[in-house]
Amino acid sequence: MASDPHSHARPAEARVTHVSLDLELDFERRVLRGTAALDLSVKEGVEEVVLDTRGLELRSVSDGAGGELEATLAEEDALLGSALTVRLRGGSRRVVIEYVTSPDAPALQWLDPAQTAGKRHPFVFTQGHAIQTRSWIPLQDSPAIRVTYDARISVPAPLAVVMSAERALGTPPSSGTGRVFAFRMNEAIPPYLIALAAGDIASRDVGPRTAVFAEPALLERAAHELAELEVILDAAEAVCGPYRWGRFDVLVMPPSFPYGGMENPRMTFLSPSILAGDRSLVTVVAHELAHAWAGNLVTNATWNDFWLNEGTTVYVELRLNEALWGLERAELLRSWGHRELAAEVGRMGESAPDTRLRYDMTGRDPAEGVTVIPYLKGAAFFWALEDLVGRERLDRWLRGWFERHAFESVTTDELVFELEGELLGKEEATGLGLSRWLDAPGPPPSGPPPSSALLERLDAAASAILAGADPAELDAAGWSPQATRHFLGSLLSKPPGLEGLSRLDEVLALSLSQNAEVLAPWLRLQARAHNDAACSRIEAFLLEHGRSKYLRPLYQELLASEWGAPLAHRAYSAARPTYHPLVRASLDRLMGRVPG
């Protein structure tokens, strides 16, 4: 098995197979407290197990039968946390660790009632992807070390808990002022997919296998926006094969959730920024659902294989867009993706090592590798395969790949081996140039995708505006929010002046848009034009949203000018306490602040 540069574990000697959690959520101190009991599979003659931890306060380490075990916590490595080495006395195959998390655990965000939709109850959630799970559970935090898990979680009433697992029947009755929720995940998953959220959470079924969870204040809107979950699930099964996780529920998070979505099994977490009112941003769900196969069922074995998770997922996501919302939208996304990829490769440099699909994050935070490269160059690879062998052959192979490697973690080498052995003839393999695709930096070896007629129209509209055309003459009435977003994206490369923007606003009512995908590039254009009148709208946006994808480019835009920098710093001072710890850390670097 490939060794994982982002974990201290030595799974060839002893590996965790099951995690049993018994935790209490303490909102006052902002800690989780309790025990993690780990079941182990241990090689003959091996007498210790190495675990990953970060910032945990250890109370005791025992063998589950009451016998204390000798445990050594190594000094903290800034990137990987502290290795915990436990001596397995007397052939023990179980280690029980009693611990408390740190209030600064990067996996946890604790929200005050004011940061929630209902404003009355606190909220907490975990984000394990990529290497944060170790800051709330001591275990072997490597995507190649799959575990099943069960959990008993106590919260103060009237809060509810959800996890990336099945709610267990026979949940013990509420005790005292607290409530206890029990869960079980019987499929072996990588530790980054163990997830929990607790708050004032309610749910509504939208299909036989699908429900929407959200704070009561949001539930109506969320259920309306996400009414098509079951339809998306059916479409995904038609492409990928049977859904192996039972239910596909989603939880709409508070605004500080740092991503568009996170594919936690059985309970995808979604940013509330997708609630545009018109179901136009539900495509994020197609992405997270695609991970149910690409990523969750068949998982990247190390974070150097991250493109396997995201590239395959984006390819499937676009296929679902085509099946559900039509070819025009799918082509727009694909063409736009190609353009964005070319721009990113341009910014990073054609020979930059991180533009490779199989890159090397050893010694660095895997978060540094989260650029559009693994997503879009990865998807381009699958489009190239489709162009080469045809959709029917690729689909058959892809379903077989998911089937053969279900509940396994795989490396890029294993993919190559199977592509060469199962999908591609010798000549096809040579023609494709696998090693160039996977290991050469720069843009994808294939040419541009088929063009998108819609994107061409939007480009033409942008050029017309830049040439001084009156926005009223744009045929914009039928534009979807996606189309408007891409039109604004085109304008960003050569932004019109203040007057042009204000005319655009009169015609398209952009400042009034409730769609974050539209508003984000629109406010960037305003910042580029140094529009004093837009300052308060920009500031409000930075305070309302927590999604890194929107915040980073806008802060970057502001910081780039003397006009914008003071606004950026002012907004950041006010908004920083509300941002997720991971977003805070990355924006601290951007803003030139010392993290802390």
Ligand code: BES
């Ligand atoms: N798994 C990712 C989110 C993620 C990436 C978390 C890297 C931690 C590290 C998720 O599936 C994702 O890619 N989300 C995108 C969705 C979009 C591409 C539709 C996002 O949040 O923008």
Ligand code: ZN
């Ligand atoms: Zn993803």
